[in-house]
Amino acid sequence: MSNIPILKERESQIFRKGKKPFDMTCGKHSLAGSVSQRACVFCGSRVVLYPIADALHLIHGPIGCAAYTWDIRGALSSGPELHRLSFSTDLREKDVIFGGEKKLHHALIELIHQYAPKAAFVYSTCIVGIIGDDVESVCRAVGEKTGIPVLPVHSEGFKGTKKDGYKAACEAMFSLVGKGDIADISPKSINILGEFNIGGEAWMIKSYYQRMGIEIVSVMTGDGRVNDIRRSHGAALNVVQCSGSMTHLAEKMKEVYGIPYIRVSYFGLEDTSQALYDVAAHFTDDPEILESAKELVRGEIQAIYAELQQIKQKVRGKKAAIYVGGAFKAFSLIKALRYLGIKVVLAGSQTGMQEDYQTLKEMCDEDTIILDDANSLELSKYVLEKKADLFIGGVKERPIAYKLGVGFCDHNHERKIPLAGYQGMLNFAREVFRTVSSPVWQFTPKYLSSTNSHHKHPPGPPSRGEFKGKLFQMRLP
Amino acid sequence: MKSQIKQTSSKEYTATKNACKLCAPLGASLVFKGIAGAVPLLHGSQGCSTYIRRYLISHYKEPIDIACSNFAEDTAIFGGGANLKIALQNIHRQYFPSLVGIATTCLSETIGDDVPMFIREYASSHPDESTAPLVHVSTPSYQGTHMQGFHNAVLATVKTIAVTGKFSNIGHVNIFPGMVSPADLRYLKEILIDFNLPFMMLPDYSRTLDGSLWPEYQLIPEGGTTVEMIRCSAGAAGSLEFGRILSREKQSAGKWLNETHQVDCHHLGLPIGIRETDRFFQALEVLSGRPTPEKYQEERGRLIDSYVDSHKHVMSAKVAVYGEEDLVVAMAAFFSEIGILPVICASGDRSGYLKEELARVFPDDVDQSIRVMDNADFVDIESTVQDAKPDLIVGNSKGYAMSRRLGIPMVRIGFPIHDRVDASRRLHLGYRGTQQLFDRIANKLIEYRQLSSTVGYTYM
Ligand code: SF4
Ligand code: SF4
Numbered sequence: 001m002s003n004i005p006i007l008k009e010r011e012s013q014i015f016r017k018g019k020k021p022f023d024m025t026c027g028k029h030s031l032a033g034s035v036s037q038r039a040c041v042f043c044g045s046r047v048v049l050y051p052i053a054d055a056l057h058l059i060h061g062p063i064g065c066a067a068y069t070w071d072i073r074g075a076l077s078s079g080p081e082l083h084r085l086s087f088s089t090d091l092r093e094k095d096v097i098f099g100g101e102k103k104l105h106h107a108l109i110e111l112i113h114q115y116a117p118k119a120a121f122v123y124s125t126c127i128v129g130i131i132g133d134d135v136e137s138v139c140r141a142v143g144e145k146t147g148i149p150v151l152p153v154h155s156e157g158f159k160g161t162k163k164d165g166y167k168a169a170c171e172a173m174f175s176l177v178g179k180g181d182i183a184d185i186s187p188k189s190i191n192i193l194g195e196f197n198i199g200g201e202a203w204m205i206k207s208y209y210q211r212m213g214i215e216i217v218s219v220m221t222g223d224g225r226v227n228d229i230r231r232s233h234g235a236a237l238n239v240v241q242c243s244g245s246m247t248h249l250a251e252k253m254k255e256v257y258g259i260p261y262i263r264v265s266y267f268g269l270e271d272t273s274q275a276l277y278d279v280a281a282h283f284t285d286d287p288e289i290l291e292s293a294k295e296l297v298r299g300e301i302q303a304i305y306a307e308l309q310q311i312k313q314k315v316r317g318k319k320a321a322i323y324v325g326g327a328f329k330a331f332s333l334i335k336a337l338r339y340l341g342i343k344v345v346l347a348g349s350q351t352g353m354q355e356d357y358q359t360l361k362e363m364c365d366e367d368t369i370i371l372d373d374a375n376s377l378e379l380s381k382y383v384l385e386k387k388a389d390l391f392i393g394g395v396k397e398r399p400i401a402y403k404l405g406v407g408f409c410d411h412n413h414e415r416k417i418p419l420a421g422y423q424g425m426l427n428f429a430r431e432v433f434r435t436v437s438s439p440v441w442q443f444t445p446k447y448l449s450s451t452n453s454h455h456k457h458p459p460g461p462p463s464r465g466e467f468k469g470k471l472f473q474m475r476l477p
Numbered sequence: 478m479k480s481q482i483k484q485t486s487s488k489e490y491t492a493t494k495n496a497c498k499l500c501a502p503l504g505a506s507l508v509f510k511g512i513a514g515a516v517p518l519l520h521g522s523q524g525c526s527t528y529i530r531r532y533l534i535s536h537y538k539e540p541i542d543i544a545c546s547n548f549a550e551d552t553a554i555f556g557g558g559a560n561l562k563i564a565l566q567n568i569h570r571q572y573f574p575s576l577v578g579i580a581t582t583c584l585s586e587t588i589g590d591d592v593p594m595f596i597r598e599y600a601s602s603h604p605d606e607s608t609a610p611l612v613h614v615s616t617p618s619y620q621g622t623h624m625q626g627f628h629n630a631v632l633a634t635v636k637t638i639a640v641t642g643k644f645s646n647i648g649h650v651n652i653f654p655g656m657v658s659p660a661d662l663r664y665l666k667e668i669l670i671d672f673n674l675p676f677m678m679l680p681d682y683s684r685t686l687d688g689s690l691w692p693e694y695q696l697i698p699e700g701g702t703t704v705e706m707i708r709c710s711a712g713a714a715g716s717l718e719f720g721r722i723l724s725r726e727k728q729s730a731g732k733w734l735n736e737t738h739q740v741d742c743h744h745l746g747l748p749i750g751i752r753e754t755d756r757f758f759q760a761l762e763v764l765s766g767r768p769t770p771e772k773y774q775e776e777r778g779r780l781i782d783s784y785v786d787s788h789k790h791v792m793s794a795k796v797a798v799y800g801e802e803d804l805v806v807a808m809a810a811f812f813s814e815i816g817i818l819p820v821i822c823a824s825g826d827r828s829g830y831l832k833e834e835l836a837r838v839f840p841d842d843v844d845q846s847i848r849v850m851d852n853a854d855f856v857d858i859e860s861t862v863q864d865a866k867p868d869l870i871v872g873n874s875k876g877y878a879m880s881r882r883l884g885i886p887m888v889r890i891g892f893p894i895h896d897r898v899d900a901s902r903r904l905h906l907g908y909r910g911t912q913q914l915f916d917r918i919a920n921k922l923i924e925y926r927q928l929s930s931t932v933g934y935t936y937m
């Protein structure tokens with residue numbers, strides 16, 4: 001596959017473990033003309049705020065930015081579902097010339113009247129940054145008129161990367177924090193940050209902590225509510241998942257309200273258990289919390305252990321490529337895959353930082369390819385070169401994997417299955433199994449060429465999965 | 478911001494809620510995906526191209542590379558010229574394209590980038606042969622929807638590439654099918670081949686967006702109309718251009734070829750239903766000088782046979798149909814043949830011609846029993862549907878939420894179809910496509926009655 005040229009400027013963003021000393025360039029703006037898998041500032045803000053289900057999300061700009069983000073994520077709500085609607089000021093030529101403030105003002109008033117949200121987020125997209133609308137003052141005016149918080153989100157797409165979007169979202173959310181009544185909040189309480197309730201994940205995690213005797217003040221932002229966020233400064237600890245998206249808010253809450261925070265991951269048995277223990281460790285004055293955590297971990301693992309072992313037998317020895325948004329997720333995935341006996345041959349992220357890549361490097365085996373902000377060409381080049389059986393990434397990577405005859409698991413916000421916590425690990429293992437053990441791969445060019453034959457009856461795939469033994473023996477040679 | 482400001486409707490100051498349209502560069506990118514060896518390049522910031530790619534990928538389920546000139550903050554202040562040139566350079570080095578289709582986003586339009594000038598500068602500083610033809614289409618979304626982006630890209634491509642006096646030696650025709658499915662494109666090609674009629678179809682993403690697996694990664698998927706064929710379009714024996722709304726617009730590829738190169742243009746509706754498809758086949762008979770091959774006469778015969786066999790299942794059914802204006806008009810024409818009343822005809826487009834074109838098909842019903850909505854969004858449509866209580870909803874996936882809420886069954890057509898597996902394989906055009914639509918609609922109505930009946934007969 002050396003026929004795929006790698007742009008010279010990109011070479012410093014690709015690293016092969018075991019070769020030259022490690023110095024990865026990252027946090028760089030994507031190269032003009034390459035097909036980056038990255039998005040924009042707005043995308044970052046939208047991802048973070050999206051699951052707040054009783055807030056209005058109005059996207060100020062031309063229609064595209066809103067249309068492409070309408071109901072695309074699996075973030076569930078137990079009540080209102082305002083987040084699943086897509087509102088746009090849908091700017092027209094006239095607005096671009098004369099400014100969109102008036103339209104924004106009217107649209108906000110109309111929408112707040114019609115949908116009675118608890119707060120409104122107003123996302124600025126690229127051209128708002130150019131035509132110079134004073135979004136801030138429109139928001140203030142509408143806020144005064146309607147009596148709800150109307151919060152500008154400075155998310156003009158070109159003013160940075162997705163990470164800046166996370167930050168803008170955190171800033172907007174922070175202006176809600178500290179506004180609610182915290183009188184009746186238990187001292188043994190936490191906020192869950194960076195958990196978006198994809199497929200109900202936040203509900204599972206919440207229940208773990210509740211069973212440990214800990215009160216959840218707010219989840220930011222999975223199944224999120226404006227009022228919970230307003231009270232979130234009453235919690236004793238912030239538990240932050242995923243390195244990138246909400247650390248900024250945790251930092252601010254630490255600075256202003258003195259709330260400490262810890263970073264955790266809920267992906268994989270090891271990391272989930274570690275998260276629960278770390279939180280328990282914070283509440284040392286109540287040893288019962290740690291005890292119930294231990295008991296919970298034991299019980300949860302016991303419930304899934306047998307099936308996990310079975311699956312392990314069937315998938316071990318496979319090779320996986322990982323390409324995800326944040327590097328933190330990659331760490332957990334590597335551990336979880338390793339638990340299943342799967343080797344990671346390629347690991348990359350859209351927005352990792354220098355120290356993340358350092359950690360990645362330390363975790364990975366020799367000769368693993370590490371990529372920052374990769375494009376389709378590079379991804380496919382290495383997936384083929386490393387003969388991966390499985391690709392883990394987001395929607396944009398799926399067709400690349402499939403075209404090359406490589407299995408794929410969605411690990412992004414658009415999936416609908418919960419992959420967090422213990423049950424999530426089981427779901428993940430099942431999905432990996434269903435992917436790598438499907439008999440369809442026997443018809444793919446990759447498989448045919450690796451068995452090095454063009455005969456008419458290719459042998460069955462290595463594992464027949466559930467039918468092991470039975471169906472396989474019945475096959476004609 | 479070159480063109481005249483179009484008048485806006487009374488919705489001037491309201492928000493768009495759940496848009497029933499997409500933005501212009503999406504349509505343009507799709508056109509460039511239908512040209513062999515072409516790379517679409519969005520001139521603007523990263524997000525737009527990533528969102529558009531993801532949206533297209535979820536429908537076509539194929540890798541879709543759309544490059545971007547990746548504006549940063551300083552680019553937005555100092556202009557995108559330098560970025561565009563670097564982007565073009567990188568695309569040439571990495572993809573070896575045979576054409577680069579440059580569509581602008583709202584951002585580069587708003588800052589007033591002079592893209593034609595950038596292109597001239599690039600071309601003159603890269604005079605070598607490996608430099609691909611560069612097509613520029615202006616696609617600010619505040620001026621039009623994905624449909625305008627699509628048609629404008631077809632027009633821009635022909636304008637840039639067609640060469641005077643260049644003839645294919647085979648007496649071919651041009652066909653501009655509009656935004657239809659890969660299966661539709663394949664079927665159109667089959668028909669043209671059966672008529673023995675050489676053709677230049679623009680765009681043709683029937684293989685690039687619906688292909689088989691790859692033994693090796695392909696820089697650009699195989700398939701698509703060749704640049705060489707597009708060059709010859711000015712010397713064609715005639716053009717076929719689908720879309721009654723498009724035929725009303727001032728500009729189109731077919732019109733331009735006619736005005737500039739005297740290539741006759743047959744303006745046709747999207748060939749859905751017997752009558753519109755008959756017109757298409759008549760045009761093919763004229764252009765080819767041959768009768769319609771028996772195969773298609775048989776398809777037509779079977780379609781009419783099924784109309785008759787099943788007319789009671791569909792007669793008097795009320796349907797809400799939405800989507801691109803030309804699709805809505807074509808569907809309405811088809812409905813008029815089988816006794817279905819499209820009580821709601823809605824589109825996010827706003828050409829201003831929707832009502833008139835519908836009135837041609839349903840002269841007595843428009844404004845009486847048919848509500849025509851342009852510039853509409855799904856919140857408008859849903860409240861109208863709730864009021865009109867149709868038996869069936871027909872349109873793209875994005876109407877599913879309302880179908881579910883209101884308990885009205887739905888048949889998916891057009892773009893996008895994100896919640897079914899066969900978007901690329903759905904056929905809409907010609908006798909064969911109409912047959913599929915008719916069967917699906919009739920079956921859906923029957924299924925619904927069966928489900929809601931207390932008896933549930935298995936024999937009709
Ligand atoms: S800025 Fe314009 S081109 Fe970009 S996504 Fe929004 S509407 Fe589409
Ligand atoms: S216009 Fe800007 S904010 Fe909107 S999608 Fe494009 S890059 Fe992102």
